[in-house]
Amino acid sequence: MGFFRIRLGHGRGNEKTKIDETARRQTNITVLKNQRDKIPPAPEEVILVNAQNCAKGRGEKQAVHVNGQLHRAFSIFLVDARGQLLLQRRSLAKYHSGGLWANACCGHPRPGEYTLTAAHRRLHEELGATATLTCGFQTRYRTQLPDGLVENEFVYVYFGPTPATFTPNPAEVSEVTSMTLADLRADLRHQPQRYAYWLRHYLKNHAADVKEIVASLVRSGR
Secondary structure, eight states: OOOOOOOOSOSHHHHHHHHHHHHHHHHHHHHHHHHHHHSOOOOOEEEEEOTTOOEEEEEEHHHHHHHTOOEEEEEEEEEOTTSEEEEEEEOTTSSSSTTOEEESEEEOOOTTOOHHHHHHHHHHHHHSOOOOOEEEEEEEEEEEOTTSOEEEEEEEEEEEEOOSOOOOOTTTEEEEEEEEHHHHHHHHHHOGGGBOHHHHHHHHHSHHHHHHHHHHHHHHTO
């Protein structure tokens, strides 16, 4: 008949048993932690939509941009009290459009995530910032990027006040600046290659919307 022997009693032998057991548990915890750290992060997924912006599935972000599938996205404009727009220069490490100037933030909601929730999440991830956001308009665009990827997005465009303090994430943003809408549009005409496609799309196809919403934010003092 087999059985486990459990040593009971007092003295140094029992203390050694406890020490050995503690060391074994600590070793197991370290091994599990190391194994967990080696697990690659789960692929980021986006929401696939039809032409009416109804969700129809999900896809891995990189693959979706390779295949040019229509998916849901958002973009954020932040405006200060003087009517200047906060612009970010995308990190060269980004998977596309690295080094180009864009509006304050952009990204994709995850499957099961509200778009506004995702906008707040990415605003914090990219700029270390929080702001009250309101959807100004929706738009759709499709373009072939120079690196062979395809942007095919149905986009919610949000607006909000530039926060007093923020901390850009260098993995996402290489630098920031602020420009008035008039100065930005003038620079876009002279140097369009400096700017991300989606910002050029907004200011070409929704210029009146952007101008009106920026003016409204300034008037409200938000």
